[in-house]
Amino acid sequence: MRDDQRRDYDEQELRVGDHKNSAAGVTGVAVALKRSFREMGIVRSAETLRELNQAEGFDCMSCAWPDPAPGHRHAAEFCENGAKAVAEEATRDRVTPEFFARHSIDDLAQHSELWLGKQGRITHPMVKRPGATHYTPIEWDDAFALIGEQLRSLDSPDEALFYTSGRASNEAAFVYQLFARAFGTNNLPDCSNMCHESTSIALQESIGIGKASVTLEDVHHAELIVLQGQNPGTNHPRMLTALEKAKRNGAKILAINPLREAGLVNFRNPQTPRGVVGRGTDLADLHLPIAVNGDLALMQAIGSLLVEWDALDHDFVREYTTGFDDWKQHVRNVDWDEVIAATGLSRQAITEAAQMFRRSKATVFCWAMGVTQHRNAVATIKEICNLAFARGNIGRRGAGLMPVRGHSNVQGDRTMGIWERPPQHFLDALEKEFGFDPPREHGFDTVDSIRAMRDGKAKFFLGLGGNFVQSAPDTVVTAEAMSGIDMTVQISTKLNRSHLVCGETALILPTLGRTEKDVQASGHQFVSVEDTECSVHASRGPLEPASEHLRSEVSIITGIAEATIGDRYGLQWKAMRDDYANIRSHISRVVPGCEGYEVNVRRPGGFILPHPPRDTRTFQTKTGKAEFAVSPIEVVQVPPGHLLLQTLRSHDQFNTTIYGLSDRYRGIEGGRRVVLMHREDIAAAGLDPGDIVDLFTRWDGDERVRCAHRFRVVEYDVPRGSAAAYYPETNPLVPLDSTALESNCPTYKSVVISIAPTGTRSSDCPDVGGMQKVGSDWSHKTHPQPEHLS
Ligand SMILES: Nc1nc2c(c(=O)[nH]1)N[C@H]1C(S)=C(S)[C@@H](COP(=O)(O)OP(=O)(O)OC[C@H]3O[C@@H](n4cnc5c(=O)[nH]c(N)nc54)[C@H](O)[C@@H]3O)O[C@H]1N2
Ligand SMILES: Nc1nc2c(c(=O)[nH]1)N[C@H]1C(S)=C(S)[C@@H](COP(=O)(O)OP(=O)(O)OC[C@H]3O[C@@H](n4cnc5c(=O)[nH]c(N)nc54)[C@H](O)[C@@H]3O)O[C@H]1N2
Ligand code: SF4
Ligand SMILES: [Mo]
Numbered sequence: 001m002r003d004d005q006r007r008d009y010d011e012q013e014l015r016v017g018d019h020k021n022s023a024a025g026v027t028g029v030a031v032a033l034k035r036s037f038r039e040m041g042i043v044r045s046a047e048t049l050r051e052l053n054q055a056e057g058f059d060c061m062s063c064a065w066p067d068p069a070p071g072h073r074h075a076a077e078f079c080e081n082g083a084k085a086v087a088e089e090a091t092r093d094r095v096t097p098e099f100f101a102r103h104s105i106d107d108l109a110q111h112s113e114l115w116l117g118k119q120g121r122i123t124h125p126m127v128k129r130p131g132a133t134h135y136t137p138i139e140w141d142d143a144f145a146l147i148g149e150q151l152r153s154l155d156s157p158d159e160a161l162f163y164t165s166g167r168a169s170n171e172a173a174f175v176y177q178l179f180a181r182a183f184g185t186n187n188l189p190d191c192s193n194m195c196h197e198s199t200s201i202a203l204q205e206s207i208g209i210g211k212a213s214v215t216l217e218d219v220h221h222a223e224l225i226v227l228q229g230q231n232p233g234t235n236h237p238r239m240l241t242a243l244e245k246a247k248r249n250g251a252k253i254l255a256i257n258p259l260r261e262a263g264l265v266n267f268r269n270p271q272t273p274r275g276v277v278g279r280g281t282d283l284a285d286l287h288l289p290i291a292v293n294g295d296l297a298l299m300q301a302i303g304s305l306l307v308e309w310d311a312l313d314h315d316f317v318r319e320y321t322t323g324f325d326d327w328k329q330h331v332r333n334v335d336w337d338e339v340i341a342a343t344g345l346s347r348q349a350i351t352e353a354a355q356m357f358r359r360s361k362a363t364v365f366c367w368a369m370g371v372t373q374h375r376n377a378v379a380t381i382k383e384i385c386n387l388a389f390a391r392g393n394i395g396r397r398g399a400g401l402m403p404v405r406g407h408s409n410v411q412g413d414r415t416m417g418i419w420e421r422p423p424q425h426f427l428d429a430l431e432k433e434f435g436f437d438p439p440r441e442h443g444f445d446t447v448d449s450i451r452a453m454r455d456g457k458a459k460f461f462l463g464l465g466g467n468f469v470q471s472a473p474d475t476v477v478t479a480e481a482m483s484g485i486d487m488t489v490q491i492s493t494k495l496n497r498s499h500l501v502c503g504e505t506a507l508i509l510p511t512l513g514r515t516e517k518d519v520q521a522s523g524h525q526f527v528s529v530e531d532t533e534c535s536v537h538a539s540r541g542p543l544e545p546a547s548e549h550l551r552s553e554v555s556i557i558t559g560i561a562e563a564t565i566g567d568r569y570g571l572q573w574k575a576m577r578d579d580y581a582n583i584r585s586h587i588s589r590v591v592p593g594c595e596g597y598e599v600n601v602r603r604p605g606g607f608i609l610p611h612p613p614r615d616t617r618t619f620q621t622k623t624g625k626a627e628f629a630v631s632p633i634e635v636v637q638v639p640p641g642h643l644l645l646q647t648l649r650s651h652d653q654f655n656t657t658i659y660g661l662s663d664r665y666r667g668i669e670g671g672r673r674v675v676l677m678h679r680e681d682i683a684a685a686g687l688d689p690g691d692i693v694d695l696f697t698r699w700d701g702d703e704r705v706r707c708a709h710r711f712r713v714v715e716y717d718v719p720r721g722s723a724a725a726y727y728p729e730t731n732p733l734v735p736l737d738s739t740a741l742e743s744n745c746p747t748y749k750s751v752v753i754s755i756a757p758t759g760t761r762s763s764d765c766p767d768v769g770g771m772q773k774v775g776s777d778w779s780h781k782t783h784p785q786p787e788h789l790s
Pocket of ligand 2: 164165166167168191192194195196369373406407464465466467468470471472491492493494495496511512513514553647648649654655656657727728730731734748
């Protein structure tokens with residue numbers, strides 16, 4: 001984009017219309033194609049989309065929803081948001097060295113995340129030297145040498161952080177963790193720490209494995225599907241096709257969500273005549289508009305009714321579980337007043353939901369960020385497991401636990417060892433395969449990495465994808481921490497905030513994306529990925545790379561490894577780079593369930609990893625049984641005059657990558673700085689819809705007031721006492737220390753805020769998460785306290 005075409009996307013007019021009662025339909029197709037044609041051109045769009053999610057094609061890089069078996073795929077096996085993700089990556093726009101010469105870092109920092117992303121694909125490796133105002137080009141080998149030198153100069157390997165975002169392939173993830181551990185650290189934070197970490201912890205304790213026990217086939221054959229804290233119409237759109245199929249087979253759907261999201265209500269499948277001209281398929285049979293953070297109480301109340309009705313699978317409970325009597329005793333004593341206060345639901349509505357569980361012999365429990373990003377998230381997920389156990393809904397056709405993962409390969413990255421707390425058996429296998437003793441003590445997760453940078457304990461940050469500064473909580477603290485370290489390196493496809501809020505020396509290493517051909521010394525390479533149902537398969541990009549200077553993630557990581565530790569321990573970096581089959585050969589011997597990896601992953605549709613509870617009702621927990629857990633009901637207390645804010649995704653973004661300003665299903669167009677509030681809460685705060693307000697939060701642990709400025713009040717159907725606003729604009733409000741118990745996942749879905757009209761309260765808070773005021777000045781460490789918070 002030329003300078004004279006530059007415009008600030010966020011200055012556009014905000015329009016609020018009605019929110020929709022139906023998802024997808026032909027509008028979705030039209031929007032997807034329009035975006036694709038604009039970014040990629042018509043011919044390239046047609047060629048690329050034809051290969052998306054096909055057995056011989058490439059895996060959608062957007063979400064982790066599984067593909068149907070190879071014989072059951074449509075010619076167009078993708079959704080609107082998958083097509084948008086492809087268009088975003090396969091764009092014809094370019095960010096070149098001339099672009100960086102034209103724009104100083106400070107200049108770029110004035111722009112929104114949307115504008116940055118829209119500039120196109122980065123074409124050359126770039127460096128910002130200490131004190132420099134601009135990025136300048138650097139040769140690949142010089143970049144690797146600079147990084148190697150920096151890493152070797154650290155006092156300890158634990159001063160380095162190796163972050164991963166969930167788009168990296170299994171091959172890239174495997175060499176990345178191998179490098180970090182051979183270098184000497186388990187500091188492998190990843191986006192999972194902010195996402196389904198609560199799930200991984202809870203499931204590990206309850207069923208002995210942190211993954212879904214459900215396949216796509218199970219979804220199709222379920223009698224009841226619970227959609228809890230999830231917005232599938234936007235974030236996993238092809239899930240609606242599976243839900244439609246399940247409905248046709250007679251399934252009921254229970255939606256538990258503070259918002260009546262369009263994708264929970266009705267689906268107009270653009271691939272069927274009924275979806276094009278008819279009224280589509282009604283999805284949820286019952287929607288419980290739960291108060292934010294009320295899920296733990298709700299699940300216990302449902303449990304108490306099942307116990308009261310003796311609607312239990314006694315055989316399953318006896319044979320496969322432990323802890324049942326304690327749980328039964330606990331839920332019997334559930335305090336209904338507490339439940340009703342915590343959930344905002346009537347006893348009648350909860351009873352109706354419990355009847356749905358009682359009537360179903362095969363229930364699939366789905367959940368996502370509305371469950372995982374709360375202080376009580378781990379307890380809530382264990383409670384979901386309790387309900388599954390109570391009626392034997394695990395290891396049975398049409399039933400099971402289905403955390404719906406986010407990033408397309410976030411699950412595969414974990415399987416490959418991207419984990420700051422690797423299990424001993426994984427480290428033992430690495431030792432056996434490579435002949436060195438990997439570090440055994442735990443590394444830093446995401447939140448602890450921020451603390452380590454802030455406190456001078458970490459001095460080097462390498463990001464394998466992602467946009468750490470924007471996705472992490474407490475933007476001011478994170479930005480200060482990142483900009484205070486010696487070196488930040490980002491392996492990226494597109495420009496983002498983390499290139500601009502950077503260390504003293506900063507590098508941008510541009511990489512191939514999923515859509516692109518990857519040719520190495522031995523020829524054309526493919527990579528492998530794992531979806532949310534543990535299915536592992538190959539992905540081959542069809543397009544010519546965006547620039548001849550790009551390197552693959554594997555190539556970049558092995559290059560850094562060579563420049564840092566050379567051939568320490570006899571590690572064969574070049575062989576792994578030249579032919580990824582060499583990496584897969586290591587994977588087959590190190591990663592459990594991956595024996596015969598090369599052969600299995602090459603099969604059309606790949607293979608499904610073993611899952612003991614799903615396959616044989618075997619539970620590798622401490623007791624060898626599925627474990628009922630007992631948790632006291634804990635709910636976030638919201639003082640008078642405050643609201644509980646959840647931060648969520650619009651229909652037009654992928655995490656911190658903003659595609660556009662159209663949250664179509666919610667009827668919000670042309671802007672993102674909105675706060676959705678209940679009519680009576682707006683009135684109680686003395687506000688009117690359309691008012692411009694600032695949001696504030698204070699965390700008990702410190703005196704700092706966090707704020708985010710200039711949000712427009714939008715009247716919306718949210719439960720009283722709660723509010724909703726988009727991520728990442730609201731990340732400055734999420735206190736670093738406010739995390740889920742056990743999992744340390746930031747509480748992005750429950751932030752206690754207060755609201756005041758803009759300009760009426762302390763206005764000197766830096767708004768670094770916002771789009772306007774990002775600069776090099778992070779000077780506001782503490783602010784005077786606005787009176788309304790004291
Ligand atoms: N197009 C697109 N696809 C994506 C992404 C994207 O940004 N864009 N992101 C990917 C990633 S990394 C992830 S993790 C997933 C995220 O997928 P989701 O988890 O669906 O994403 P969120 O927008 O965070 O939506 C959370 C939902 O939880 C509800 N919710 C909030 N608080 C509560 C609560 O206390 N209880 C209950 N029951 N519900 C609550 C919200 O109203 C909202 O509907 O999507 C993945 N797919
Ligand atoms: N307030 C709030 N904050 C949240 C959340 C929330 O719900 N609310 N959700 C959390 C969740 S669930 C997640 S998963 C995190 C996401 O956090 P991240 O994973 O850190 O963020 P993304 O926005 O997904 O990363 C986007 C960047 O990845 C780079 N990229 C894209 N494709 C590729 C590729 O193929 N290779 C490489 N190397 N780079 C690529 C691009 O440069 C792009 O700018 O955010 C978390 N933050
Ligand atoms: S459902 Fe997810 S993986 Fe499938 S095409 Fe849509 S965005 Fe891609
Ligand atoms: Mo995520």
